[in-house]
Amino acid sequence: MLNVYLFQILNGLGLGMIYFLISVGLTLIFGLLNFVNFAHGAFFLLGSYLCYTTVTLTGNFWLSLLLAPLAVGLLAWLLERSLIRRIYHLPHTFQILVTLGIALIIQEVSIMLWGPVGKSVPTPELLRGIVRLGHFAYPQYRLFLIGFAALVAVALWLLLERTRFGALVRAGSESTETVSLLGTNIFRLFSITFALGVALAGLAGVLSAPLRGANPFLGPEILGVAFVVVVIGGMGSFGGALAAGLMVGVVQSLMASLWPQGSSLMIYAAMAVVILLRPYGLFGRA
């Protein structure tokens, strides 16, 4: 019985790391650019589909782990340069309208290219086995997912906390005007941050593909969860995205075995409680 819970908690951590990766991009973009990106889930979806195509064409999951986030990031960079940067100054409602439009376009184009029925992505050959610990057995890929996402989290933390680029991103989230007074090309900083945040959504899409496959309706679902995570964790907070992502993942996964119908309900209930008790989220600041 205990093993069942351990299994579900590990599943929850893996799911939680995927939620972290998608949410940290969303929160990074919101923190620096004060921009609400409703297309974030669609970029996750694109990551999953690009993974499917790469694996289908080459049989190589590792290639897709490298290429798909890059391709998604590049697309985001082009979109930022051509469209997104023109609407930073508009109210959030307008940003939501535009990015929701982008999300719908990506979703519909995905259906045109890959069909309305979901595609499944095989688990990479190297990780098809099972890890045994006494009586407990656990799929290798899911363990890999937790470990790999943790590495990405550490790398991202180092980037944000220990490099000049990271300091500029944090400074910019306080005052972009002052950052530009110091001679930093704020527009380039915006483009890079937007592309980085979206590439992380693409990476989350790749990592989730062997578990959930790629299907056109993943986008809106994952976007909803990402916003829950960002609201629980606190807008613009790296630690908040990590803690809340893991929390939501574990809650959802445990509920799936305890009370499957209520599994989605619980995460929204958790969000409501957090908003009531801490309006700026667990790690948020006013």
Added chain:
Amino acid sequence: MLEVDDIHSYYDKSHVLEGVSLHVEAGELVTLLGRNGAGKTTTLKSIVGLVPPRQGAVRFEGRVINGQEPFRIARQGVALVPEHRGIFGLLSVEENLKIAARRRSRWQLADIYRLFPRLEERRRNGGNALSGGEQQMLAIARALINDPRILLLDEPTEGLAPVIVDEIVRILKDIRGLGLPVLLVEQNLRVCEQLADRHYVLEQGRVVYHGSAQAFRDDPAIRDRFLALSA
């Protein structure tokens, strides 16, 4: 060196600067005086591109700089220390300096710490944890490490205790001694008179007086007429 030529600047529809002209030459420290709302801060913001003037020109070392993005103007060496210091509270003191550091600047991190030992003591502290005086020192230090060719300061002594004001004055004297030109907006006349080569007085978006420090000192009537501040 810096030449502001008949600029008109607006906030939306309100006409704040109605033809301001002034200039700062190499090695000079020039002050911009005037009552609250006279347009002093707006003049500085117009020079650095935060409030681009709709008419007139700003020239720096002979090149027209108005109309350029603020970061491009900053890169040419026009450094503004803004009114509320603009310290990043979530960054450490050292990070505040490092994001501004430029390799070609004559002030590198070690030079800054020699000039401001207090900042070295507090280098790991967050910007939020600094006192007002320390924040002002950090703001000036950050401008210096950013490779300035002219320094614009907006009320650097505002809200500071008298001993700290003296410290800031000493620092500004050092900076002037190194030949870096300074355009200083300041309400504290005692500070201005200790430092300035020339003064400008702004009133309702226009320059209403311009004279050397000597002439200004010798004619108390000017002070009473335009500033009505006690020295």
